[in-house]
Amino acid sequence: MTEGLLQYLENFLTDQRKNRIEAILANRTRRVTLVLEDLVDPHNASACLRSAEACGIQDVHIVENRHNFQVKTGVSMGSARWLTIRRYRSELLGAADQSPMATLPILDSLAESNDATTRCLSDLREKGYRIYATSPHENSIELPELDPSVPAAIVFGSEKDGISGTARQMADQCLRIPMYGFTESYNISVSAAITLYDVTMRMRNSTYNWHLSDKEKEELRLLWVRQSLRRSEFLEKQFRREQNASTHTMDD
Amino acid sequence: MTEGLLQYLENFLTDQRKNRIEAILANRTRRVTLVLEDLVDPHNASACLRSAEACGIQDVHIVENRHNFQVKTGVSMGSARWLTIRRYRSELLGAADQSPMATLPILDSLAESNDATTRCLSDLREKGYRIYATSPHENSIELPELDPSVPAAIVFGSEKDGISGTARQMADQCLRIPMYGFTESYNISVSAAITLYDVTMRMRNSTYNWHLSDKEKEELRLLWVRQSLRRSEFLEKQFRREQNASTHTMDD
Numbered sequence: 001m002t003e004g005l006l007q008y009l010e011n012f013l014t015d016q017r018k019n020r021i022e023a024i025l026a027n028r029t030r031r032v033t034l035v036l037e038d039l040v041d042p043h044n045a046s047a048c049l050r051s052a053e054a055c056g057i058q059d060v061h062i063v064e065n066r067h068n069f070q071v072k073t074g075v076s077m078g079s080a081r082w083l084t085i086r087r088y089r090s091e092l093l094g095a096a097d098q099s100p101m102a103t104l105p106i107l108d109s110l111a112e113s114n115d116a117t118t119r120c121l122s123d124l125r126e127k128g129y130r131i132y133a134t135s136p137h138e139n140s141i142e143l144p145e146l147d148p149s150v151p152a153a154i155v156f157g158s159e160k161d162g163i164s165g166t167a168r169q170m171a172d173q174c175l176r177i178p179m180y181g182f183t184e185s186y187n188i189s190v191s192a193a194i195t196l197y198d199v200t201m202r203m204r205n206s207t208y209n210w211h212l213s214d215k216e217k218e219e220l221r222l223l224w225v226r227q228s229l230r231r232s233e234f235l236e237k238q239f240r241r242e243q244n245a246s247t248h249t250m251d252d
Numbered sequence: 253m254t255e256g257l258l259q260y261l262e263n264f265l266t267d268q269r270k271n272r273i274e275a276i277l278a279n280r281t282r283r284v285t286l287v288l289e290d291l292v293d294p295h296n297a298s299a300c301l302r303s304a305e306a307c308g309i310q311d312v313h314i315v316e317n318r319h320n321f322q323v324k325t326g327v328s329m330g331s332a333r334w335l336t337i338r339r340y341r342s343e344l345l346g347a348a349d350q351s352p353m354a355t356l357p358i359l360d361s362l363a364e365s366n367d368a369t370t371r372c373l374s375d376l377r378e379k380g381y382r383i384y385a386t387s388p389h390e391n392s393i394e395l396p397e398l399d400p401s402v403p404a405a406i407v408f409g410s411e412k413d414g415i416s417g418t419a420r421q422m423a424d425q426c427l428r429i430p431m432y433g434f435t436e437s438y439n440i441s442v443s444a445a446i447t448l449y450d451v452t453m454r455m456r457n458s459t460y461n462w463h464l465s466d467k468e469k470e471e472l473r474l475l476w477v478r479q480s481l482r483r484s485e486f487l488e489k490q491f492r493r494e495q496n497a498s499t500h501t502m503d504d
Binding site for chain 2: 020024027028047050051053054055056078079082144177178179180181182183186187189190193194197198200201
C-alpha cells in the first residue's frame with residue numbers, strides 16, 4: 001500500500017526532483033546527530049537546523065528544560081521539514097502547543113531539574129551513540145580527535161550558560177573547537193556548523209558504513225515526496241479513494 | 253626606542269597576559285586572509301571578524317562598494333581590535349567617517365562600479381595571494397580541494413547578491429562548500445567560519461611555513477600590548493617624557 005502510494009505521488013514530481021531526492025538519500029546519515037539543549041535565540045536555533053540539514057544529518061534532538069524551542073523560517077530556510085526532529089520537553093514547560101513566545105519562570109526548587117536532558121541523552125545512549133558535550137572544559141578533546149567511526153550525538157547548550165551540568169555529567173566526553181586567537185568562543189550557530197561539517201566530512205571520507213539502511217531510505221523517501229508536493233494530502237486522499245474503488249470492483 | 257617602549261609597557265601586564273600574547277603570535281598567520289565584500293548585516297560582519305580572529309588569521313579586507321561596513325561589538329566580541337583591518341571604499345560612498353548607519357542610493361550609471369573590489373583584489377594579487385571567490389558557481393572547486401600551500405584570499409559577498417561580477421572575474425577560482433541536503437546555501441557567517449576553520453586547520457597540519465616573520469611578530473606584539481592596556485596612551489606619554497628627561501640629562 002505504501003509503495004503504491006509512493007509511486008502514485010511520484011507521478012506528480014519532476015524527474016529532476018526525484019533525482020534530487022535520491023541523491024540526498026544516498027548522502028544522508030544517522031550516525032551523527034545534533035542535540036540542542038535550551039537554545040534561547042530562534043536565529044541560532046534555525047541556523048543550527050539549516051547547517052545540520054546541509055551536512056546531510058537526518059536527526060536533530062531538541063531539549064527544552066527552560067526554554068521553548070523556536071524556529072525562524074527565514075533563517076532555517078525551510079530545512080526543518082526535511083529533518084527528523086524529536087523534542088524532549090521538561091514538565092516545567094507544560095504542553096508543547098502553548099504560545100511559541102512564552103518562556104516560563106523557573107521555580108527555585110526545580111531550577112536544577114534538567115529532566116528533558118536526562119531523557120534525551122538516555123535515549124541516545126541506548127541507541128548506541130557516544131555523547132559529546134561541547135564545552136571549553138579542561139578535560140575536553142579537540143574536534144579533530146573526535147572519532148567518526150562511532151555514532152556521535154553532539155550536544156550544544158544555551159547561548160548564555162552553555163551545556164547544563166546534567167549534560168556534562170551524562171556525556172562520554174567534552175568536546176571543543178581548537179581556537180588560536182584572543183577570541184575565546186564562537187557563536188553557537190558557528191560552533192555547530194564547524195563541528196558538524198568537520199565530523200561529517202571525515203565520516204564521508206572514512207570506510208565506515210554511515211549510510212541509511214534501505215528501510216530507512218524508504219521511509220524518508222515517502223516523507224520527502226510528501227513534503228515536495230503542495231497538494232500532498234489531497235493527492236493521498238484521491239489515491240485511497242481510487243484504491244478503495246478498485247478493491248470494491250474486484251470484490252464484485 | 254620601540255623596543256624600549258615595549259619593555260616599558262609590558263611591565264604593566266601580568267605574566268599570564270604576556271604568555272597569552274606570545275602563544276597567539278606563535279599561531280598567527282597572514283597566509284590566509286578574509287575579504288568581505290559589501291556585507292549589509294552588521295551581525296554577519298561581526299561574526300566573520302570573530303571567526304577569522306579565532307582561527308588565527310591576522311588580516312581582514314573590507315570592501316565597500318555600496319554598503320558601509322558596520323560591526324556589532326556584542327557579536328564580534330572585541331575581535332576587531334586584534335586584527336589588521338584594511339578598508340577599501342568606493343568613491344560612491346564618500347568619506348569613511350559619515351554616519352555609520354547611512355547607505356547611499358546607487359546612481360544608475362554607476363550601479364556596476366565595483367572600484368573598491370578592483371583595488372582590493374589587485375593589491376592582494378600583487379602581494380602573492382591566490383584569490384578565491386565563494387560562489388556555488390558550476391566551475392567552482394570544493395573547499396577540500398583548496399590548496400593550503402599557496403597564500404589564499406577568500407572573498408565572501410553580500411548576503412543577498414553574493415560576490416560581485418568584478419570579484420568573480422578577478423578571482424583565480426570560485427570556491428564552494430560541499431553540501432549534501434536540500435538546503436542550498438549557508439548563512440554568510442556560517443560559510444566564512446567553516447571555510448576559515450577548514451583551510452587554517454589544513455594549513456597548520458602542513459609543512460609550509462605559515463608563521464609570521466620575527467619583524468611581523470614584533471610589530472603585532474607592540475600593537476597587542478597597547479590594546480591590552482587600558483591606559484596605554486597615558487603610559488606611552490609617560491615613557492616618552494622619561495626618555496626625553498634622561499636624554500637631556502645625558503646631554504648635560
